[in-house]
Amino acid sequence: MNRGTRTFISRGGRAVTSSDLGILYARHRRGILRVASKLLRDQAAAEDVVQETWVRAMRFFGTRATDGQPSAAWFYRVALNLCYDRLRALARDRTAVAEPAELDGGELAEAHAVGSGAPAVDPEQEVLRAELARAVREAVEGLPPLLREAVVLREYGGLKYREIAEIASCPVGTVMSRLHLARQRLRLALAPYLELDTDPAGEQADTDTGQAGQGGG
Secondary structure: OOOOOOEEEOOOOOEEEHHHHHHHHHHHHHHHHHHHHHHHOOHHHHHHHHHHHHHHHHHHHHHOOOOOOOOHHHHHHHHHHHHHHHHHHHHHHOOOOOOHHHOOHHHHHHHHHHOOOOOOOOHHHHHHHHHHHHHHHHHHHOOOHHHHHHHHHHHHOOOOHHHHHHHHOOOHHHHHHHHHHHHHHHHHHOHHHHHHHHHHHHHHHHHHHHHHHHHHO
């Protein structure tokens, strides 16, 4: 064992070493960063949350007996709490809207996923994609906390239903219900943008119908 390795003992008598924590943390660090970045909209703040999550893990397991082994869900729960603390503290400062050039790759991917999925071919389409990306972001942020948390953990953290259930301390079925309801609300909120994507086809259908009617008259 390395000289710098510390050993903690759980209430069940199982040994947990700082190396165990480090391996688990390293495995999920990128996922935690994606979730924190999505919630905070600030990469530097998200990096701070990721670091503070590790500090709290070492402090927590080093000062008290814990139930069982540390898990990915435990790290995500700590990170989420840190994000919520920051959001509450900075709520009045979160009024600036990012310009299209400031949108990150994740937001542009959201726009493609929600829209037609076709790559932008001209500046006008790129602006529309950026507008849709902002609409997606605002729709996600407008969800009730429990629904938003489920969506962020699933879509941005890439977590499985059972992992989200562990983080949220609820049954897997509840997680699935929250995600279903969240997606319904997102589709409703984004309906105007989705209709814009389908308007050309609708207009063509109307034109074809009109021409057919004129031909039959």
